[in-house]
Amino acid sequence: xxxxxxxxxxxxxxxxxxxxxxxxxxxxxxxxxxxxxxxxxxxxxxxxxxxxxxxxxxxxxxxxxxxxxxxxxxxxxxxxxxxxxxxxxxxxxxxxxxxxxxxxxxxxxxxxxxxxxxxxxxxxxxxxxxxxxxxxxxxxxxxxxxxxxxxxxxxxxxxxxxxxxxxxxxxxxxxxxxxxxxxxxxxxxxxxxxxxxxxxxxxxxxxxxxxxxxxxxxxxxxxxxxxxxxxxxxxxxxxxxxxxxxxxxxxxxxxxxxxxxxxxxxxxxxxxxxxxxxxxxxxxxxxxxxxxxxxxxxxxxxxxxxxxxxxxxxxxxxxxxxxxxxxxxxxxxxxxxxxxxxxxxxxxxxxxxxxxxxxxxxxxxxxxxxxxxxxx
Numbered sequence: 001x002x003x004x005x006x007x008x009x010x011x012x013x014x015x016x017x018x019x020x021x022x023x024x025x026x027x028x029x030x031x032x033x034x035x036x037x038x039x040x041x042x043x044x045x046x047x048x049x050x051x052x053x054x055x056x057x058x059x060x061x062x063x064x065x066x067x068x069x070x071x072x073x074x075x076x077x078x079x080x081x082x083x084x085x086x087x088x089x090x091x092x093x094x095x096x097x098x099x100x101x102x103x104x105x106x107x108x109x110x111x112x113x114x115x116x117x118x119x120x121x122x123x124x125x126x127x128x129x130x131x132x133x134x135x136x137x138x139x140x141x142x143x144x145x146x147x148x149x150x151x152x153x154x155x156x157x158x159x160x161x162x163x164x165x166x167x168x169x170x171x172x173x174x175x176x177x178x179x180x181x182x183x184x185x186x187x188x189x190x191x192x193x194x195x196x197x198x199x200x201x202x203x204x205x206x207x208x209x210x211x212x213x214x215x216x217x218x219x220x221x222x223x224x225x226x227x228x229x230x231x232x233x234x235x236x237x238x239x240x241x242x243x244x245x246x247x248x249x250x251x252x253x254x255x256x257x258x259x260x261x262x263x264x265x266x267x268x269x270x271x272x273x274x275x276x277x278x279x280x281x282x283x284x285x286x287x288x289x290x291x292x293x294x295x296x297x298x299x300x301x302x303x304x305x306x307x308x309x310x311x312x313x314x315x316x317x318x319x320x321x322x323x324x325x326x327x328x329x330x331x332x333x334x335x336x337x338x339x340x341x342x343x344x345x346x347x348x349x350x351x352x353x354x355x356x357x358x359x360x361x362x363x364x365x366x367x368x369x370x371x372x373x374x375x376x
Contacts, residue, residue: 001027004063005050006038011374018373019048026354026366027052027062033245034062037352038267039370042275042342049267059250060240067225067233067241067264068353071334074262075194076273079127079310080282081201081212083291087284091204093124093291094180100200105164109133112173120177123200126193127309128185128295130178135190135301136163140170146256147335151358153251157259163195174300187297187307194310198261209261221276226265229258244336246357253357262334270340270351274331278342278349293330304364314341320368322346322375329367339363343371 026035034053053062085091098106110118125131137146178185198209210228218226224234241264243250280286296306306313314329321327331341337359340351
């Protein structure tokens with residue numbers, strides 16, 4: 001295995017040795033191919049980034065600056081755009097989605113017990129996974145789930161219209177749209193809801209998702225190494241993105257990546273974005289950031305996680321915590337083994353990837369190990 005570390009890393013020798021050993025041991029595991037991770041204190045004074053992967057291959061080197069597919073970390077960018085549009089009066093979080101989407105999209109999306117409940121779904125329902133809509137990535141009648149196809153390395157593509165067809169004809173809602181005035185709500189993770197959010201943003205602003213991303217987030221924040229698959233990065237000479245793997249077997253799923261609307265980025269850009277988001281920098285009113293964490297509903301299809309608006313919460317228990325009590329991770333992960341979180345108790349931001357076709361739980365174990373090393 002070959003390990004790289006950023007020359008500008010600013011941590012103690014003990015932390016540097018611990019994190020270096022961690023990336024080496026992770027990349028040597030039989031079920032993984034490589035790992036890239038980075039950590040930064042909230043003030044940026046302490047920082048570490050590194051990566052490790054096999055030597056002697058024709059694949060991109062796992063350097064800390066290498067871009068990668070960030071999967072559902074993209075939801076943090078989507079919710080940022082939603083809250084920006086809410087501030088600008090372009091959309092209302094509590095408005096029915098039919099306000100921004102035509103009847104050809106909304107009719108029959110959420111039919112439960114013979115009643116079409118789609119008119120009850122608001123923008124906030126989609127952003128908090130409380131609509132009850134199914135996830136088009138999950139099990140459906142007559143076809144393998146997209147998760148299973150991705151794990152097998154099967155490249156496929158779909159359109160927004162395909163998502164609507166799957167939702168209407170091959171899946172069923174899990175529960176009725178929740179009463180958002182209640183103390184708690186049912187929540188179930190749904191990529192379908194965030195695909196609808198993208199279309200709502202585009203209709204409400206008369207701009208495409210890549211245009212909104214560039215004009216409202218990556219441009220203003222100087223994130224030149226973050227881009228949508230349908231666009232190009234602002235920095236033209238970036239290395240190729242790290243490829244996905246099924247364990248140690250490389251898989252090329254370019255059509256899947258293009259269809260997801262998920263982004264490419266780097267650990268450095270993601271840490272910069274997380275610092276800005278935690279500070280409320282992307283918003284006209286920095287206090288708007290508190291909407292991200294106003295609720296914490298337990299996800300029924302991922303019960304170790306709670307969810308706010310485009311935001312996951314994970315509690316690191318006492319046994320795994322670097323402190324005497326549990327600590328919290330706030331951010332988002334992706335099914336390909338990506339993560340971008342903040343640990344408020346340690347004022348620490350963490351991000352990285354293992355670039356696997358299925359590695360939803362591994363980021364949380366990696367982050368817990370990073371916290372223990374960082375805290376000494």
